[in-house]
Amino acid sequence: MADERLNLLGLPRAELESFVAQRLGAKPFRARQLMKWIYRRGAADFSSMSDLKHEFRERLGELAQIAVPQIVTEQKSSDGTRKWMLRMDDVQGIETVYIPEPDRGTLCISSQVGCAMDCSFCATAQQGFNRNLTVAEIVGQVWLAHRELGPESRITNIVFMGMGEPLANYRNVVPAIRIFLDDLGYDLSRRRVTLSTSGLVPQIYKLAQECNVALAVSLHAPNDPLRDQLVPINRIHPIAELLEACWHYLDEQNGRSITFEYVMLDGVNDKPEHARQLARLMRGHAAKLNLIPFNPFPGTDYRRSSPAAITAFRDILNAHGVIATTRRTRGDDIDAACGQLAGRVTDRTLVRLGAKLTSASRMEAEAR
Ligand code: SAH
Numbered sequence: 001m002a003d004e005r006l007n008l009l010g011l012p013r014a015e016l017e018s019f020v021a022q023r024l025g026a027k028p029f030r031a032r033q034l035m036k037w038i039y040r041r042g043a044a045d046f047s048s049m050s051d052l053k054h055e056f057r058e059r060l061g062e063l064a065q066i067a068v069p070q071i072v073t074e075q076k077s078s079d080g081t082r083k084w085m086l087r088m089d090d091v092q093g094i095e096t097v098y099i100p101e102p103d104r105g106t107l108c109i110s111s112q113v114g115c116a117m118d119c120s121f122c123a124t125a126q127q128g129f130n131r132n133l134t135v136a137e138i139v140g141q142v143w144l145a146h147r148e149l150g151p152e153s154r155i156t157n158i159v160f161m162g163m164g165e166p167l168a169n170y171r172n173v174v175p176a177i178r179i180f181l182d183d184l185g186y187d188l189s190r191r192r193v194t195l196s197t198s199g200l201v202p203q204i205y206k207l208a209q210e211c212n213v214a215l216a217v218s219l220h221a222p223n224d225p226l227r228d229q230l231v232p233i234n235r236i237h238p239i240a241e242l243l244e245a246c247w248h249y250l251d252e253q254n255g256r257s258i259t260f261e262y263v264m265l266d267g268v269n270d271k272p273e274h275a276r277q278l279a280r281l282m283r284g285h286a287a288k289l290n291l292i293p294f295n296p297f298p299g300t301d302y303r304r305s306s307p308a309a310i311t312a313f314r315d316i317l318n319a320h321g322v323i324a325t326t327r328r329t330r331g332d333d334i335d336a337a338c339g340q341l342a343g344r345v346t347d348r349t350l351v352r353l354g355a356k357l358t359s360a361s362r363m364e365a366e367a368r
Pocket of ligand 1 (some may be wrong): 121122165216218294338339
């Protein structure tokens with residue numbers, strides 16, 4: 001029989017407070033104690049919560065639980081990067097990656113099982129889409145990484161750059177972010193939580209209003225015909241519309257910058273002309289370009305741009321006054337690098353966006 005006890009992991013603070021008040025007849029500070037136990041101390045069972053009365057813990061155990069994801073496999077890269085495949089239900093698996101650096105520790109988390117955006121250069125897209133992760137499953141990745149990393153755990157940054165399109169799961173991603181920012185949760189500052197999106201324009205406006213974390217945008221092409229091929233959502237929200245939303249986002253968050261991700265694909269989007277077009281789009285805005293050398297995966301025809309092409313591209317951008325850096329590839333020996341997360345996606349119930357778009361445009365063409 002399914003466990004129907006309420007999962008406290010990822011529950012918004014206000015809901016936790018009303019739960020302890022209404023179901024347990026306790027004061028709001030009990031909810032705050034619980035949050036400290038769950039997030040700061042990583043507790044998963046109520047019996048360890050020594051400053052709560054015995055009867056309170058017993059009653060809690062009857063009504064609630066702290067249900068965390070399970071680890072299916074773990075891999076460690078020679079560069080210290082760690083990757084976990086986590087089990088979210090009986091069949092599906094998603095991946096979470098920890099990237100240690102001298103001055104910080106970044107946890108790269110997933111927001112969906114698979115992805116429907118169908119970007120042509122991404123391994124996750126090849127898996128298709130199965131479902132959105134719940135708030136508990138998103139927060140659970142951080143909870144688990146803390147446990148696995150142990151006392152040396154130093155998660156200073158969280159990035160939504162794992163599997164899935166976070167803005168397509170807005171409903172669950174935003175409450176999870178609130179836990180990351182909450183001082184009784186993971187207590188991270190807004191600029192240390194980065195949401196990366198392929199460009200869901202209406203949700204960018206919503207996010208600007210509701211939860212102003214750092215934004216990264218997967219641009220990958222400086223003109224619509226090319227971006228239409230690489231990032232199919234561009235056929236619905238083209239570059240001009242996307243950038244307008246980005247500049248609006250910047251206005252709302254007073255002076256920080258947006259990072260634009262740009263995957264370097266040999267002979268596709270890495271020519272000097274592309275760099276110049278890109279510089280024109282960025283000019284006068286608080287934007288940073290992050291060039292990502294393409295990470296190959298089985299079955300792809302794309303190749304990584306040569307180091308010389310990447311440097312030349314970066315130099316053109318810099319010469320035009322656009323800040324551009326190259327992302328160092330991490331964890332590629334364990335398939336943990338950008339775009340290599342495939343997880344285990346079975347039972348793909350929905351068609352991919354790309355497929356839908358192609359058939360829609362074919363229908364349009366036929367109707368003409
Ligand atoms: N859905 C979100 C998060 C994706 S992963 C988004 O689209 O932004 C984070 C970054 O890795 C994105 O910029 C994505 O486009 C990029 N990426 C995907 N596949 C890649 C690959 N094979 N090599 C390098 N970067 C890749």
